Amino acid sequence: MGAQTWVVDLTSFRLTGVAFRLSGEMEWNIDGGVVPNLGDFTTSFDLKNLNIDRPGSPANIAENIGTHRALEGVRKANLTLKGVTEAAEGSSLGLSSMDYQGVICP
Numbered sequence: 001m002g003a004q005t006w007v008v009d010l011t012s013f014r015l016t017g018v019a020f021r022l023s024g025e026m027e028w029n030i031d032g033g034v035v036p037n038l039g040d041f042t043t044s045f046d047l048k049n050l051n052i053d054r055p056g057s058p059a060n061i062a063e064n065i066g067t068h069r070a071l072e073g074v075r076k077a078n079l080t081l082k083g084v085t086e087a088a089e090g091s092s093l094g095l096s097s098m099d100y101q102g103v104i105c106p
Contacts, residue, residue: 001032021048026068030104038106044071060087064098076105 008024023046030038049066062085070077083098 002028002030002038004028019048021046023047035104035106038104041073041106043073043077045069046071060089060094061085062087064096068100068102070104074104074106076103078102079104 005027006024007027008022010022012021012023014021023044025042026045027040027042029040045068047066047068049064054063064081064083064085066081068077068079068081079100079102081098081100083096085094085096087094
């Protein structure tokens with residue numbers, strides 16, 4: 001259990017069809033789980049994400065799948081993510097809800 005804050009390097013954004021890449025830093029606060037006292041840490045990330053808007057779903061909802069690999073801040077992080085992004089009406093900005101699974105080694 002925990003939370004994270006994305007600090008995206010907007011100059012890294014690359015869009016190719018339905019796939020996009022971006023990088024930056026992620027500030028984590030892990031307050032539960034298998035590893036005791038993981039707590040607060042920051043990682044760098046490179047993200048390749050695939051947005052899928054399924055037929056029949058609302059136009060402002062996109063599914064997100066992707067991977068996350070830590071570059072610094074922890075010894076190892078191999079994560080997959082799944083989630084949805086709901087764009088605000090008339091805007092490209094929205095809220096995302098992501099579920100992460102994988103391994104983080106402090």
